[in-house]
Amino acid sequence: MANTAKDTDGWAAVAAAINARVAALRMTQLDLAAKSGVSPATIREIQHNQRPRRRYGRTLAALSEALDWPADHLDAVLTGRPAPTGDSTVNDPVLEQLHAIRDELTDIKRRLVDLEEAAAKPRDER
Numbered sequence: 001m002a003n004t005a006k007d008t009d010g011w012a013a014v015a016a017a018i019n020a021r022v023a024a025l026r027m028t029q030l031d032l033a034a035k036s037g038v039s040p041a042t043i044r045e046i047q048h049n050q051r052p053r054r055r056y057g058r059t060l061a062a063l064s065e066a067l068d069w070p071a072d073h074l075d076a077v078l079t080g081r082p083a084p085t086g087d088s089t090v091n092d093p094v095l096e097q098l099h100a101i102r103d104e105l106t107d108i109k110r111r112l113v114d115l116e117e118a119a120a121k122p123r124d125e126r
Helices: 004-027 028-036 039-049 059-068 071-079 095-121
Strands: none
Touching: 004 028, 004 071, 004 095, 028 039, 028 059, 039 059, 059 071
16 A cells, blocks of 8 residues: 555654654663664664554554653654643653753763772772
């Protein structure tokens, strides 16, 4: 079954929405795969709008929820409906900044642990 221009436009919109959200949340494809349960290959296809085709509804729902959107957000984007907002925290720039700060603090903590472990080793093992 051939894709119509509307189908192609819908998948392009889904790709753009996912890419913008992943960038805002500073997630990688592997982060998104782990959080959503969707394979990295499928995520890559959707993000790059490769092989646009009908996907299971649960795939878009899982990706939506992993991106902190309501479950039907990406389906709405695909079909051109207004995307549901769910709650007031969706697309909240303050919340996005807090997520970025949390991620940076997690990275700093990891580095500190690595430094403490290295400092605890005897000099001849460093």
